[in-house]
Amino acid sequence: MRLGLLTMHNTPIVGVLGLQGDFAAHGQVLRRRGVEVRVVRQPKQLTGLNGLVIPGGESTTLIKLMDVFEFWDPLREFVRSGAAVFGTCAGLIILASEVLNPRQRSLSVIDVAVERNGYGRQRESFEGEGVFSAEGTRIPMVFIRAPRIVRTGANVLALGECEGDTVIARQDNVLVATFHPELSSDDTQVHDYFLKMVRTCAG
Numbered sequence: 001m002r003l004g005l006l007t008m009h010n011t012p013i014v015g016v017l018g019l020q021g022d023f024a025a026h027g028q029v030l031r032r033r034g035v036e037v038r039v040v041r042q043p044k045q046l047t048g049l050n051g052l053v054i055p056g057g058e059s060t061t062l063i064k065l066m067d068v069f070e071f072w073d074p075l076r077e078f079v080r081s082g083a084a085v086f087g088t089c090a091g092l093i094i095l096a097s098e099v100l101n102p103r104q105r106s107l108s109v110i111d112v113a114v115e116r117n118g119y120g121r122q123r124e125s126f127e128g129e130g131v132f133s134a135e136g137t138r139i140p141m142v143f144i145r146a147p148r149i150v151r152t153g154a155n156v157l158a159l160g161e162c163e164g165d166t167v168i169a170r171q172d173n174v175l176v177a178t179f180h181p182e183l184s185s186d187d188t189q190v191h192d193y194f195l196k197m198v199r200t201c202a203g
């Protein structure tokens with residue numbers, strides 16, 4: 001997978017997987033942070049990106065669409081290339097090494113186990129506030145049919161917590177969140193952290 005070259009004078013090009021889910025909201029936040037955004041609907045559109053967001057949505061539907069458009073191997077290759085990748089909610093499920101309730105296919109690129117609908121169904125969705133330890137701040141968090149991280153591997157950094165649960169985690173070039181930071185439009189700290197990763201990974 002050929003990545004885009006990035007210097008301190010260039011604008012990063014960040015893809016948002018646009019097969020299903022709330023990809024448009026991520027795109028709006030990233031554009032406000034001065035990033036060029038590419039909606040990715042075909043594997044060939046991964047070429048030249050400096051980073052990628054896999055947004056929330058419905059994970060079983062997303063899996064079916066990834067099958068149809070043959071995204072599995074290209075996405076694994078993209079992660080292995082060292083580019084920064086950020087998965088939120090269903091995106092976390094796709095990136096996790098183990099998925100429970102029920103078990104399902106995933107890319108297995110971050111060593112976490114996640115439980116689907118870990119906080120309940122749609123009516124149990126909620127807005128809260130948690131600690132973003134990477135920046136030493138408290139931030140708003142929107143949970144919609146959110147997965148719960150139930151195990152983190154030895155090489156995974158827990159970067160955020162809400163009500164005793166790890167809700168933001170990172171392993172190398174992969175960042176995940178159980179909630180929807182793109183829906184907290186006045187607080188861009190999580191996206192800003194991801195963009196630091198994009199610039200670092202791109203060299």
